[in-house]
Amino acid sequence: MTLLEVRGLGVALERTGRPLVEDVSYDLSEHECLGVVGESGSGKSLASLALLGLLPAGLRASGRARFEGREILEAPAAARAALRGRVFGYIPQQASGAFDPLTRVGPQLLEAARFAFPDKTEAELREEAESLLSRLKFKNPRETLAHYPFELSGGMAQRALIAAALLLHPRVLVADEPTSALDAVSQKSVIDILGRVRAETGCALVFISHDLAAVQALADRVIVMEKGRVVESGGVELFGHPSHPYTRRLVETRRALSRHFLEALR
Numbered sequence: 664m665t666l667l668e669v670r671g672l673g674v675a676l677e678r679t680g681r682p683l684v685e686d687v688s689y690d691l692s693e694h695e696c697l698g699v700v701g702e703s704g705s706g707k708s709l710a711s712l713a714l715l716g717l718l719p720a721g722l723r724a725s726g727r728a729r730f731e732g733r734e735i736l737e738a739p740a741a742a743r744a745a746l747r748g749r750v751f752g753y754i755p756q757q758a759s760g761a762f763d764p765l766t767r768v769g770p771q772l773l774e775a776a777r778f779a780f781p782d783k784t785e786a787e788l789r790e791e792a793e794s795l796l797s798r799l800k801f802k803n804p805r806e807t808l809a810h811y812p813f814e815l816s817g818g819m820a821q822r823a824l825i826a827a828a829l830l831l832h833p834r835v836l837v838a839d840e841p842t843s844a845l846d847a848v849s850q851k852s853v854i855d856i857l858g859r860v861r862a863e864t865g866c867a868l869v870f871i872s873h874d875l876a877a878v879q880a881l882a883d884r885v886i887v888m889e890k891g892r893v894v895e896s897g898g899v900e901l902f903g904h905p906s907h908p909y910t911r912r913l914v915e916t917r918r919a920l921s922r923h924f925l926e927a928l929r
């Protein structure tokens with residue numbers, strides 16, 4: 664079943680009307696992973712922030728986006744806020760900036776969950792957070808909840824953010840470059856975890872990334888963005904025979920990087 668239908672989504676500067684994202688359209692079904700690729704500045708983040716109702720001040724969205732048939736772009740602010748967390752989970756690019764440095768990880772993780780599930784007791788929420796952290800490969804979840812954010816490594820902070828999003832049982836998880844600030848081992852671990860999360864919870868995933876290999880590992884379908892527009896879309900196998908010159912360049916750059924790496928190892 665189609666969960667999300669995006670048609671002609673645009674983002675423009677409010678003051679001048681200059682378009683930054685134009686005419687983005689896609690469908691996302693239950694359990695599906697859509698990869699969004701394109702180089703820096705191609706509009707990947709803004710297209711997703713528009714859906715979440717989190718565009719920076721001075722930008723406005725246009726077009727249509729429906730979740731389970733209900734229009735969301737034009738919904739009142741309160742209705743959009745209610746969709747964040749429970750319907751749309753969001754994992755931002757920089758985990759370190761997403762936490763309040765003066766508050767321990769536990770209270771930050773539980774705050775939104777308390778609000779989303781007023782009927783659950785504190786003990787239930789805490790138990791759920793600990794079990795989630797354990798599934799996300801934290802060796803000592805109880806200790807992690809008592810840590811301050813600066814006590815977590817980059818990979819741990821990113822995984823804690825995934826836990827924060829999952830505690831709200833989102834229907835669609837939007838992950839914006841969740842691995843770009845991580846070392847290779849942590850990158851692989853986060854990608855594995857996102858794949859597992861999808862299989863275990865059944866939530867749909869919008870996975871925004873520069874990393875074609877990561878997208879190939881996770882996504883069912885992809886959209887390729889260049890200069891604010893979708894230039895190619897289809898099954899993830901399109902990386903094997905890209906038809907748009909821009910996609911061909913992205914794929915060739917990725918192959919050349921891999922070749923250099925393998926040659927350096929010889």
Ligand SMILES: Nc1ncnc2c1ncn2[C@@H]1O[C@H](COP(=O)(O)OP(=O)(O)OP(=O)(O)O)[C@@H](O)[C@H]1O
Binds near residue numbers: 701703708722
């Ligand atoms: N608040 C803003 N005001 C004006 N222009 C903006 C604003 N935010 C982003 N832009 C511009 O919109 C375009 C798309 O930005 P966006 O962040 O969506 O790109 P991206 O593909 O996600 O890049 P990256 O991979 O580097 O995160 C870029 O040209 C960017 O400079």
